[in-house]
Amino acid sequence: MMKFYEEMLLIRRFEEKAGQLYGLGLIGGFCHLYIGQEAVVTGLQSAIEPGKDSVITSYRDHGHMLACGIDPKIVMAELTGRASGISKGKGGSMHMFSVEHGFYGGHGIVGAQVSLGTGLAFAHKYKEDGGVCLAYFGDGASNQGQVYESFNMAELWQLPVIFVIENNQYAMGTSVNRSSSEDQLYRRGESFRIPGMQVDGMDVLAVRGAVEEALKDVRGGGGPVLMELKTYRYRGHSMSDPAKYRSRDEVQEVREKSDPIERLKAMLLKQGVTEEELKALDKAVRKTVMDAADFAEESPEPEASELYTDVLVEQY
Template structure:
């Protein structure tokens, strides 16, 4: 008779392998990170509100709480580096510089969206911003990100592919096939595991035999490290190290970002598998935006100046919501565009 699985362990914040004090950011860099993380936070809050009003349908996975991961890593990239991720992707799009109006319009299924209203939350792309999509199939983006790195090496440029996936996707088979090929061919790819500690509704302690996901590349000789994914400074420092290693031709690198989402897995998830006290503790003690806000106050930025930034960001998000609602529904003829026909149909 099968044994009853043990109850999930209380979530304990794993320490970064780095020092307790990550390299400091300049005041200007902190301000930039604050604005970018706040844009993601306010955008996602608005998206959740619009979902509740029935203006957004289908699946909707919010990034609230994880903002430091993508913002910190984007601070370590250069133009030409590529981003590919899974379905919790709105934050990645905004951090890449994609227009909030186009992102929100896509969420609402409107013509003005990045995929003309046909992709929704999980399927937006921007070649201009080197964003190669959110992907709805768990782990499907990992071979794609590896392929982007292969193309970079084939072309002889020094671009790096940042391939994001979660702790749940870390158990998928195609991830390890990708690891093997990336190391075998010394590909410039940084695998970013956003470990928010709950794959859908299951604690990582109950789903993974090895819970230190930074070690998943050991058998392939891929270096990896755990990072405090709630601290934008630590994320950026780790990103600079990993990306520099890739640019130097040393092959793939794994970064496990220890982060946390405040909302459920998706908008339809009440998140009853974890205590409210746990969520509140993370918000109060580790919130990535609040950490930067306090640093800015300590270095002379006034409370009034930060309120003005928040007001400006709320205005941008409100404008995006208005644009989305004013944008028309896609014409029915769009059903026949952007469709790849099978070879047999073309011959």
């Protein structure tokens, strides 16, 4: 539980700092923050096997990289477009990538990663390496046609993939209830015979327990599983979104009643962990994030010649 608390806190503090750096003009392009959704990726990533399983997600990807165990310094350096970034400063916020950590992006095209994740699952089955792919996407992407083509192939070929819908209630600025005729998204796989489960994505322990069951089925050869994680983002869709489609009271109510970090903190205090211990942990996490920001700001930008590298892989 302490590990989960630390990881969620790291993602929260990292994203808060990213928001500040964006405001200062140190992060270019788009920037989508993960604040509020930390329990989803923390719970899921804690259950998979690094070096064996694969992960792919959308453009809201900073938290996923941190949960994959990637150094916050090189994630922040990538956000700020520096040569020391995980993608040499060429991926930025939305297109980070690390094969070494089994992380296959960061994808800016809505729903594209679902088809690619299905391909990763096919590779796991073809190689017989025992790996499972976690393919994350949002409630908005769940209405994309390629998602259902992927569902069909995944079930037809019994691929080892867990489709993870991070339902944060709003596709950009549109409520899921207004954009989806079936808003119980865990049912979306039923016509393909893909079992679905709906999980409280604001409770890291519930997420961990649910994904353990899903992994057991998938690793046992049962084919794909669809998980809908009911979560919530506190910030706008991106840094340019004023989020006028919902009230401040709505956001505040979720913060007060369901915040994943505060919920786990309350459990830890009941287990005998002291406020002083948690404050010390928060202080250490803040230092990690500050060090990452300093590292990013001090790192050089890529050389112009880097435009022509990593474009084509030639195999002989």
